[in-house]
Amino acid sequence: MAPETTAWQYDNPVIPGFHPDPSVCRVGEDYYLVCSSFEYFPGVPLFHSRDLVHWRQIGNVLDRPSQLPLPPDSSASDGIYAPTIRHHDGRFWMITTNVSQGGNFIVHAEKPEGPWSDPVWIDLPSIDPDLAWDEDGNCWCAFQGVQVARIDPEAGKVLEGPLPAWSGTGLQWPEAPHLYRIGEWWYLMIAEGGTERGHTVAMARATSPRGPWEAAPVNPVLTHRGTSHPVQSTGHADLVTGPDGEWWMVLLATRPRGYSPGFHVLGRETFLTPVGWQDGWPVVGPVALRERGPGTAPQPVEAAPRRDDFDAPALDPRWISPRSRPDDSWSLTERPGWLTLHATGSTLDRPGCTFLGRRQEHPTSRTEVLLDPGSGRAGLSIRVDEAHHYDLEVADGQVGVIARIGPVRQRVAIRSVPPGPVTLVITTRPTRELPPSDGEAVGVHDTPPDFVAFHVNDRPLAELDGRYLSTEVATGFTGRVIGVYATEGSASFDRFEHGPLDVPL
Structure with a gap:
């Protein structure tokens, strides 16, 4: 038995x-x-x-x-x-x-x-x-x-x-x-x-x-x-x-x-x-x-850090990229203490883009990154594949949220940001952070698996239904990956953190 x-x-x-x-x-x-x-x-x-x-x-x-x-x-x-x-x-x-x-x-x-x-x-x-x-x-x-x-x-x-x-x-x-x-x-x-x-x-x-x-x-x-x-x-x-x-x-x-x-x-x-x-x-x-638990007492290995300051000589093994990661698309030495990305494709909607991500590990989560966009186009994305992703993107002095759901691509929010580094945050939680907007559908069950919220410099920007970033919608065998990207020019990132939302980062 x-x-x-x-x-x-x-x-x-x-x-x-x-x-x-x-x-x-x-x-x-x-x-x-x-x-x-x-x-x-x-x-x-x-x-x-x-x-x-x-x-x-x-x-x-x-x-x-x-x-x-x-x-x-x-x-x-x-x-x-x-x-x-x-x-x-x-x-x-x-x-x-x-x-x-x-x-x-x-x-x-x-x-x-x-x-x-x-x-x-x-x-x-x-x-x-x-x-x-x-x-x-x-x-x-x-x-x-x-x-x-x-x-x-x-x-x-x-x-x-x-x-x-x-x-x-x-x-x-x-x-x-x-x-x-x-x-x-x-x-x-x-x-x-x-x-x-x-x-x-x-x-x-x-x-x-x-x-x-x-x-x-x-x-x-x-x-x-x-x-x-x-x-x-x-x-x-x-x-x-x-x-x-x-x-x-x-x-x-x-x-x-x-x-x-x-x-x-x-x-x-x-x-x-x-x-x-x-x-x-x-x-x-x-x-x-x-x-x-197996045995009489836990024997944990050293816990993996939740925060990556990009100070190590090599990338943490948890970082992954779709299909390939060309050596000239990223660097830890061009700007010490930062991850610098160089765009290899102009959109996240097609293979060939510069993207480095981590698997989403917590149903209720918070992911934060410090982005210096320079003169490029870059941001923080939560994705299942090229046809199912939400992007928090900075370019030309503006930050916006872009939703790609199947054949539909839409910018759902936009705001001006000052020059220089900007803090981007994506959270996932089962309940809303923001009230429903006037344009949302009524008469349907408002019970998705979660809501995905986007913040810029500690200010809320938008919130989207999480069901469209699920296997049941996107099909296939993979789950969500949250990561940084560049689709134009070059950009640098620091202080990437991913953890449960109920624990302060």
Whole structure:
């Protein structure tokens, strides 16, 4: 059965914001976790923890253009899908899929911080590849479908298969397979039902990776479909055991809010839940927003700073950019203590712009930046993709709010600002800061997931409905990213802060 409750508890999600498709491995007392990154560069964020609850991003596995070729015209929600991280024979291994160019590939490293190797491409179809080694040292790869193959991970060669495996209970999209050797059994864990509200986790087992596979007597072993639980879309999971022998599951899930159908704006996030075993099968309860903690006491890693003054010699690994980040588009040295951006595109509505952002981590949040626009056009943007973003923009002595929603682009507010640096703030909260305007629609449910408000030099400028920056509206697989940009000339930024709104910055 499930492990007994211990003296302390933790909050879910353990990695908030757009961090989907988690995969985890343990080396000694250290845990390492990776997530999908889709069209963003650098790719595959890498986290470290000592207790599965407190995580710190220590880098990105794919931090060089040679590892992450993303065509400039690749679509949003393309790019890197569903990585798996494992440790075997003294090395770290990561396998994933670049759906925009190249397909499945493997990289490896002696240390998790890197450097990670250039990709070894492997001729296997589909997505969501996994790695597992048997007692003879053979490496097995499972992938969406579900199929398995014996491979040479260093040469990228398929040595046997692909062989058909257990493909679930009949729901759509059997995907996210992970193979585990536990005792005398091989377990195959998959996701089914699509990554939306019907998402599930299902299990089967066999005495060999070649099968035949026996389904768990009760499948799915985890799902929140058809419930009113505040956590939804539970699936795409991975298992790990602690030094004490207890088992845990990391998985993606969402926190939808607002009127039906509910909107999740942060994307799919990483959750943690305990796993028990009964009659040789995993037992997983509903994933709670507050769970019992693993072990007897937390062992947090150093918390990541909320404020970036751009004083370090390199960018914090949490900064990401759509598709690429040309070296000549940004600098930390041109103006020491500031991040200087040079425009590479004239609009955020098309790929190729200069944008550096951070994943929105808190449903109720505050993001602040100090901008010196110079003679350029620049600002602070909250975005899902090129067709869904709100921009707080400064140019020609004026500041304005621009809303891009699908085919519609509209300036909704404008004000003059004096020359020199200006403080820009974007907040998100479930209730209004400003009264409704005369032009707003009436006779509709005024219950979006949140309201997005814009302030300039501590003065409110505008407020917009947050539902239009959600996956339910924009579609795709990513969540909100808040960042700085330049679309004309050059501009400099300092004092970027992102945190929960109820805590003073």
